[in-house]
Amino acid sequence: MEQYFTAQPTAQHQERTFSFNLRGHLLQLTTDNGVFSKQTVDFGTRTLISAIDFTNLPAGNLLDLGCGYGPIGLTLAKEQPQRQIMMADVNERALELARNNAIENRITNVQIQISDIYQQLQQQTYAAIYTNPPIRAGKAVVSAMITQAKNHLVLEGQLWLVVQKKQGAPTYKKIMQQTFENVQVIKRDKGYYVLKSVKTNN
Template sequence: MAQHYFDSAPDAASRPSTADLVLPDLHLRLHTDRGVFSPDKVDLGTRVLLETVPPPPDGGRLLDLGCGYGPIALTMASRAPGARVLGVDVNARAVGLARRNAREYGLAHARFAVVSPEGRPTGEEAGPAAEELEGPFDAVWSNPPIRVGKDVLHAMLRTWLGRLTPRGVAHLVVQRHLGADSLQKWLDAQGLPAERVASRAGYRVLAVRRGT
């Protein structure tokens, strides 16, 4: 059976590597491995997101949904040293890498949790408490796992975007040819108003708010 980065425990043989995240304000060399999303380099969509989002609120609670080995969460933590940053992913290998990367850069205010597709903690190790996953979150940044399929993706977004504060904003990056425009329409229909705020290299960045 083919292994995917959204498997909870990928059995691909470990082959540790690194990937450089280079942004105008930040340069991180991150530990990666097989069985996680984009192990050889930081994905272009992630870079588009990180180069276009507004600064995160310092002092708030911030979420990286589908954190992988941590490029988004660690950028949040670097840009908002007074915030509490949480990265979540179903992939235990990816979360272990994200924790290692956070330790190496001294970003103790970035914490990571392995969660089920429904957003519940798996409880396999001491991580953020279950109540921390409930938010509410002042900002959500995500390169969501589109390839999990619409049903799983929609359930995930309903769960986590529903944990935004009333004034919180989520920024999602989605490839145009993988359904960015149809996802925007679906979000609007769910009472989660979505606005396209950037478009570059075949990617859309959507700003999503909770409906009133």
């Protein structure tokens, strides 16, 4: 079965558009077959978005890693209009939707590009990285998203991640602690954990 982290989905197109309110911003979102959570903004993503706190965030751009059709990155762009938001995904169909959703919602402070984890992002650094990681891609992929994040954050930069307890939250919390020497549970809701680490040293 074709997964949403496939680079070039072959599923027959079946676009659908819906409105969704995220942090008080009513977004028009178009999805399609072959992308994650095509029916609606999934609960994990909503939980992460609602938990985000911009307090103590250093200067710099933000990264939505594994952006899909864009709900996290587009919300960040609305909330932080003075910052540039990078949105990256391996799924080309999802990226095309994200670009169109940015246009539809008149959001211009975004840059949307293909990247397999951080590979195509070169050595860019960010004030924060936000991700609802592709759990079905496997532990190695999700672990790399965490461990490599440190190299892509400025000092005092933040990594935010949402994951279900039954899909490995305790394991990924431990990897964040090992990588950053700190981790906080920011929010728990219906088995979902929003985890945050801060880069305190190089």
